[in-house]
Amino acid sequence: MESTVKKIDEGTINIHSLKQYNEKELFEIYNQTKDKTIRxxxxxxxxxxxxILSxxxxxxxxxxxDLYQIASLGLIFAIERFDITKGFEFSSFATPTIIGEIKKYFRDKGWAIRVPRRIQELSKKISNTRNVLTQELQRTPKVIDIAEYLGCTEEQVLEAMDASQVYTPKSLDISYDNSGDDKDVQLKDLIGENDKYFDILENKDFIKESMKKLNELEVKIxxxxxxENKTQSQAAKLLDVSQMTISRMEKKVIDKFKKELNKMEE
Structure with a gap:
C-alpha cells in the first residue's frame, strides 16, 4: 500500500490511472490523501x-x-464517513446513509405547506397504526381507536389527519359530479379568487423590473x-452546465426576487 500512496503523492493521479485500482485500494488511498479525484x-x-434507492x-x-440528486449527496457523505478498516462492505454502509438523506428530504420538503415536525411525525404514526388496527380489529379503526393505541388525544389525531392532506394536495383539475347537469364541475371552479387581471399586471411589472437586475445566465435559467417549464436536467443540457449548477443558480435568483419583493413591501 505504501508504493500506491507514494505514486499518488508524486502527482500522477488522474481518472485513467485510477482504473487499475479496485474499490478497497481506492478507499485506502482516499483515507490517506482525501483527493477529490479519487472520491x-x-x-x-x-x-x-x-x-436504485432513488x-x-x-x-x-x-x-x-430531485431524489437522485439527494441520493447522490448521500453517497458522497457515505464515502466521506466510510472506514475501510472496520471490515464492512461499503454498499451495506452506504445504503442506510443514502436512505436517511432521502427520508430527511421527504420530511423537510415533501409537505406542500409547512407544518410542525411533531404533526408530521404523528401523521406518519397514524398511517402505520391504521394498517395495524385494521388487521387486529377487522374493520376500519375509529379516531378513538387510533388515539388509544398511540397514547394521545382524539384532538391530536384529528389535527394530524387534517394536516396530512397538504402532503399531497388535490389537483385543481379534479372533477366532481354535478347533479342535474351533464357537465362535471372542477375544483378550481369552486374556489374564489382575486381579480386575476390586476394580479397579472402587478406580477408582470415586478418580474420585468427584477429580470433587469439578473445576468445573462440567470435570465436564461x-x-x-x-x-418554458423545462426540468433542471433539460435546462442544464441546453446551457451545457451541471444540474447542480442550475439548482444553485435557481435558488440564487429566487433569493434576489425575494429581496426585491421585500423592498416593495417596505
Whole structure:
C-alpha cells in the first residue's frame, strides 16, 4: 500500500490511472490523501446504489431528479464517513446513509405547506397504526381507536389527519359530479379568487423590473425553468452546465426576487 500512496503523492493521479485500482485500494488511498479525484472515481463506481434507492421512492410527490440528486449527496457523505478498516462492505454502509438523506428530504420538503415536525411525525404514526388496527380489529379503526393505541388525544389525531392532506394536495383539475347537469364541475371552479387581471399586471411589472437586475445566465435559467417549464436536467443540457449548477443558480435568483419583493413591501 505504501508504493500506491507514494505514486499518488508524486502527482500522477488522474481518472485513467485510477482504473487499475479496485474499490478497497481506492478507499485506502482516499483515507490517506482525501483527493477529490479519487472520491469522484468512487462516486462513479457506486452511483448505481443511488439510482436504485432513488427509484424506490418515486411517485411519492417528489420528482425523481430531485431524489437522485439527494441520493447522490448521500453517497458522497457515505464515502466521506466510510472506514475501510472496520471490515464492512461499503454498499451495506452506504445504503442506510443514502436512505436517511432521502427520508430527511421527504420530511423537510415533501409537505406542500409547512407544518410542525411533531404533526408530521404523528401523521406518519397514524398511517402505520391504521394498517395495524385494521388487521387486529377487522374493520376500519375509529379516531378513538387510533388515539388509544398511540397514547394521545382524539384532538391530536384529528389535527394530524387534517394536516396530512397538504402532503399531497388535490389537483385543481379534479372533477366532481354535478347533479342535474351533464357537465362535471372542477375544483378550481369552486374556489374564489382575486381579480386575476390586476394580479397579472402587478406580477408582470415586478418580474420585468427584477429580470433587469439578473445576468445573462440567470435570465436564461428563469426562462427555461419557469416560462418554458423545462426540468433542471433539460435546462442544464441546453446551457451545457451541471444540474447542480442550475439548482444553485435557481435558488440564487429566487433569493434576489425575494429581496426585491421585500423592498416593495417596505
Amino acid at each position: 469522484n472515481e468512487l462516486v462513479n463506481r457506486y452511483l448505481y446504489i443511488a439510482q 427509484k424506490k421512492y418515486i411517485n411519492k410527490g417528489i420528482e425523481y431528479e 428563469i426562462k427555461y425553468r419557469f416560462f
